[in-house]
Amino acid sequence: MTSSALRRAIVSADDFGMSLEVNEAIEQAHRNGILSTTSLMVAGDAAEDAIRRAKTMPDLKVGLHVVAIEGKSVLDLPAITDEQGWFGRNQLRLGVEYFFCPAARHALRREIAAQFRAFAATGLTLDHANAHKHMHLHPTVGHFLIESGLEHGLQAVRSPFEPPEPVEANDTLGDRALRHWIGVLRHQIRKAGLKTNDWCFGLRWSGHMTPDHIRGLIPRLPEGTSEIYFHPATAQNSMMKRFMPGYEQESELAALLDPAVRASFDRYGVTRIGWADL
Template sequence: MILTADDFGLHPAVNEAVERACRDGVLNAASLMVGAGAAADAVARARRLPGLRVGLHLVLADGPAVLPPARIPALVDAQGRFGSAMARDGARFFFLPHVRRQLAAEIRAQFAAFAATGLALDHVNAHKHFHLHPTVLGLVLRIGREFGLRAVRLPGEARAPRLLRPWLALARRRLDAAGVAHNDYVIGIADSGAMDERALLRALARLPAGVGEIYFHPGVVSGAEIAPAMHGYRHADELAALLSPRVRAALDHAVPRRGGFSDLFPDPPDPLDLPDPPPGGAPGAGMTAA
């Protein structure tokens, strides 16, 4: 099980909550908004938390871009912010080559900004799950390979709308074909902004099999104090859930194996520890991947 905080870097109150939930609670991972106003503070906190797995939270909607507006005028407004009309923007990503070129440049810039932090890249996902869009996912897979991409969130929840199921199936096939790891299921979409102790305990009582990810939006304050678009979010209640002794006990019972996406991968073997190749065989012959 992977327990992830999204929007790391969005606001100092989010960053403080992530640090507390990692040190004193059950949080394993966080997804960093590299262009957000409190990103530098988030990176400084992450460096103090060796147990926190940090990934890239791509922002391609309702948030700030990394590149200046003059470089990506088809994507952002004069202040360098993406809009929230995702259906319209998704159609433009798909049909307009000049928009795709600017989109690729921005995705590359966000990967590069994450690499510049020096943090290990645990995973990639996107704000509002925009990486489910086939054009975005294709660019993430192509560009991400250059930056050590190994895992991507698959935002498939049991209660996913029927309309999304074909896109989820397509994303799963593409991730598998690319050899990129992903979770088997996610929890948190239906209760986004309201993953309090009660909701979390209810989810833990009926977990499906496989690798799961539960994602949160914790904060030491809530709602519009974090961002105007999040006026109904109960960030502080989500932090309380991550700090709850009852939640920790339920997790220890239901899923004792917890960590980040990078914990799914075995450490590469030390070449000095590898066995000698069999006589007449190629190096590594007869070995299988873990």
């Protein structure tokens, strides 16, 4: 975490490689908008297309979006995936298995290591790491992510802590429980000598990081380093409609391209940075 009183922001997008629609949006948002960072799903349906695009955009920083829930695996291990090699969608069930089932823990460790190896094989520089659906808040997932990441030069990991005030939300019991697990993750990150952000925005408005929301958020950003993450796409395909019903992904792309959003960072003294600047 940063000790600076300055307000800084990392503008990022998840799910690079999930689909062509996501890849197209990320390229547009980087070339013509404010997007500087993205996270790659190495087993995504459009991962090869994402890698090709990334290599034409040397200023786009790419990290690994570790998948341990609701997505395609690399190794298709039956202890943690179905017959098609997909992780399940039940976060509670997976969380229990990752804690208490030795076979699941062993398979998860192998799978996360394989995802880092797959990223290394792309030839891209590893900028950071996080996990799909923030599953690295689970101590087992977080531990294996950091363990494998360190073997591949990992320097920074997302802390998905969103304070309620800037997004005009109430502090709930769930928020207080989440802070416990964020504390565990941050302890793991610090112990490993890695960097992380102070704040993270995109949780409550996931799928709804629209221009209006972002223009309202920027002046309320707290001191320190905030990651503002998006799920942009040029359209929703059938898979995205199944897993992300109601997401306004085209509006999220519009926010990343909005000149008024770009101008707001300067107007309110928020410096846009990358993970390497922490």
